[in-house]
Amino acid sequence: MPSAKRVATASSGKSRQAAADVLSARALNRALLARQSLLERSSESVPAMVERLLGLQAQAPNPPYLGLWTRLRDFALDDLTAAMQAREVVRATMMRGTLHLVSAQDYRRLRPVLQPVLQRLSLQSGHARALKGLDLAALRRAGFEALRAQPLSATALGEALRAHWPDHDANALALLVRGAEPLVHVPPAGLWDSHKPACFATAIDWLGTPIDDGADEAAIDAMLLRYLGAFGPASARDATTWSGLTATRERLERLRPGLRVFRDEAGTELFDLPDAPRPDPDTPAPPRLLPEFDNVLLSHAERSRIFEESSRGSIFTRNGLVAATILVDGFVAGTWKLQRDARSATLTLTPFKRLKAADRQALEREADLCLSIAAPTQAQRELRFVAATA
Numbered sequence: 300m301p302s303a304k305r306v307a308t309a310s311s312g313k314s315r316q317a318a319a320d321v322l323s324a325r326a327l328n329r330a331l332l333a334r335q336s337l338l339e340r341s342s343e344s345v346p347a348m349v350e351r352l353l354g355l356q357a358q359a360p361n362p363p364y365l366g367l368w369t370r371l372r373d374f375a376l377d378d379l380t381a382a383m384q385a386r387e388v389v390r391a392t393m394m395r396g397t398l399h400l401v402s403a404q405d406y407r408r409l410r411p412v413l414q415p416v417l418q419r420l421s422l423q424s425g426h427a428r429a430l431k432g433l434d435l436a437a438l439r440r441a442g443f444e445a446l447r448a449q450p451l452s453a454t455a456l457g458e459a460l461r462a463h464w465p466d467h468d469a470n471a472l473a474l475l476v477r478g479a480e481p482l483v484h485v486p487p488a489g490l491w492d493s494h495k496p497a498c499f500a501t502a503i504d505w506l507g508t509p510i511d512d513g514a515d516e517a518a519i520d521a522m523l524l525r526y527l528g529a530f531g532p533a534s535a536r537d538a539t540t541w542s543g544l545t546a547t548r549e550r551l552e553r554l555r556p557g558l559r560v561f562r563d564e565a566g567t568e569l570f571d572l573p574d575a576p577r578p579d580p581d582t583p584a585p586p587r588l589l590p591e592f593d594n595v596l597l598s599h600a601e602r603s604r605i606f607e608e609s610s611r612g613s614i615f616t617r618n619g620l621v622a623a624t625i626l627v628d629g630f631v632a633g634t635w636k637l638q639r640d641a642r643s644a645t646l647t648l649t650p651f652k653r654l655k656a657a658d659r660q661a662l663e664r665e666a667d668l669c670l671s672i673a674a675p676t677q678a679q680r681e682l683r684f685v686a687a688t689a
Contacts, residue, residue: 320561322532325580327563327604328629333576334529335595336370337587337626343371345378346387346402353409353522353529354399355594357390360493361673362590362623363400368672369587369665376491376672383486386505390489390497391482395543395597396420400489403506410481410502411514412522416543421478430471433464435479442476443501450485450498453477481510523550524572526598532561532569532577536600567601584629586661588669592621596631606631610651625650627658633687635666637673644674649685659684 322330332338341348348371349355355363368374379400382388389406393399396417401409430438438460445451445459456476457469464472476482481502488497502510526538533541535548551558551570561569571577589595595605596614606614606624610631614622625633625648633650646666654662663682670680 321564322561322569322577323564323580324603325629326577327532327569329578329580329582329584330532330571330576331530331595331604332584332629333578333582334531337595337629338578338582338584340370340372342373345371345374345382349382349388349400350402350405351529352594353525354393354401354405356592356597357398357400357489358592360489361491362592363489364491365588365590365623365669365673366593368669369589374672380486380490383489389505390484391502392417392477394541396478398484406481406483406502406506407508407510408518409522411511412519413543414481414511414513417478420543421475430467430475433467433475435475438464438472438475439479442473442480446480446482446499446501447504450500452496452498454496456499519544520550520554523547524554527558527570527572528575530594530598531575532559532571533599534563534567534569534601536567537598540600541594541598563601565601584626586658586665587626588635588662588665589624589626591623593624596621596624605629613651625662627654627662632658637669639674639677642677643679643681644670644677645681645683646670647683647685650687653687 329338335352336348343351345367348367352370355366357363364376364379367379379388383390383400387403388400389403390398390400391406391410393401393409393413441460441463442456445456451459453470453473457473460472460476461467461469477499482499483502483505484497485500485505487493487495522542523538526541527533530537530541535551538547538551539545555570557573559571559573561571563569596602599605607630613634614624614631616622622634623636624631625635627633627650632652632654633648635646635648638645638647646669648662648666666682670682674680
């Protein structure tokens, strides 16, 4: 357990003082890395790891594969492909209204919890405003029936809906159905190197069980507790950032008796599971390569546990992209990029600062492993370092 100093904090507006453990950014970093299998690779199966992580963000097909590679021993690309084709792992719109890979069981558990978030996001879009006054229940029923016949692309779904509402934009109609109705992407969408447009199927057809339209309080609490297990210690704002849910503070207050409570160095209250791993802050953290859109970078409101604020502009772009990053001593220390064609593959590492020789050598080993996984058929493989200016 990390050593922690004590601070006095006001409790519930009373003058009574309570002591709270203060966790440094480094202590929070090691807790996060331990739970994300970034201190030591795991021997779990692909579905088990996807489930423990509460999903992997999956806007693009390849990053989830590399996110699993950096966390699992003996991972092969075919392991995730097989899990998706076997319907053990599915690709769907989930937390924050973004595409994720989740286990089939977690889709059944979490989709009802997220339904209000997804519905709200779809109704707030410009497309939804253009459809103001439309009978949304009728639209949803029509979309469901169209997709029961066969999986459809977004374009085909929009055209099927436009047959009922010819005066409305087909794309807007399809987007509203995709937000309101539990749908999954049918492979090959989401498979390694797949660039085909996604086709959508109803969850009841793909997974064989109906998905509830809403969740009870116990299901919402269970998701928040699992979030703490994967990303904690975390604040109420962190939980909202990850999930998109509202009223997380009130829910965590209700759960407080069964939780450990800490504070970060800014005084923000953090909640955690009592028995979750919180390694010593000086625990060694081996260099790792994280793919684009890794949830380690996206699941907290306050992110000093994983990168310095000065690095934000190098990690996040204005158009919403998230770079593939290098971890050195547990924190983001640069970015990397993989470029491939039929004959060759080049992995370029761009550290923010000059690296120690041991860290550079460890990163080279990770990069070589990444090339062997991501470019197995390319005869020429090259590793490049861009010299740091600092």
